Amino acid sequence: MAADWPNIRFDYAGAAVLVTGGTSGIGAGIAAAYRDAGAAVTITGMRDSPADYDEDLAGFDYRRLDLEDYATVDALAASLPQLDILVNNAGLVFHNLSLDEYEPEIFDRALRIHLSGGFRLATRCRDRLAASGLPGGASLIGIASMSSYFGIDSVPGYGTGKTGLLGMTRVLALHWAKQNIRVNAVAPGLTHSRAAASSIADPVYGGATLERTPAGRFGDPEDIAGAVLFLTSAAASWITGQTINVDGGYSIAG
Secondary structure, eight states, rough: OOOOTOOOOOOOOOOOEEETTTTHHHHHHHHHHHHTTTEEEEESSSSSSGGGGGSSTSSEEEEEOTTOHHHHHHHHHHSSSOOOOOEEEOOHHHHTTTTOSSHHHHHHHHIIIIIIIHHHHHHHHHHHHHHHOOOOOOOEEOOGGGGGTTOOOOOOHHHHHHHHHHHHHHHHHHHHHTTEEEEEEEEEOOOOOOHHHHHHHTTTTHHHHHHOTTTTTTTOOHHHHHHHHTTSSGTTTTTOOOOEEESSSSGGGO
């Protein structure tokens, strides 16, 4: 779904953007917003080709990426001729697959996907980002979570990875500043997506989340996309090392 912000328009013509996990949910919303703003957008997914998805992926350059397989991470980074913006969005909720993240092997997989894999991809893409001429500088955006701040019992590995992402955002912002690469993150609240569908539908968890959220609704992917496109724009050229909560006020409610 294309983003519709009546009082603002972004222009990313000529920009090359990579959105991992861009086939559905929040990632798809971000990818579509960049595409509609004129960028050349590459998206990744776990399936072999875009034809394997029910979603319409027209207008995107699709690449297969498995963040647990570092060879595919390195190959993707090496294949990109230009990169101005990297959005590390791809993730997996093992709880949705009936896998227990309290098992050490599953916990390790969660960290590999949500922290180490994204760090590796960012590092492998650093030189291309440093060569960017994008107004305001190149950007790395991480997609954090409310589990970056709160203990959520069912996702210890996911939550630990998303918490680590906040620290990674700060240290890479510091380390890459002289290369004109800004590093920020967005932490969504509970947002409509395939991964969050069961949580939203759960009358206990979803109901409690909605009751605590001052804005009175769950998020939509375009809510997250708006923050991401702002953070990578020239209007945010003095913002780096920050995490912005896009959660309808959930994180500040008493």
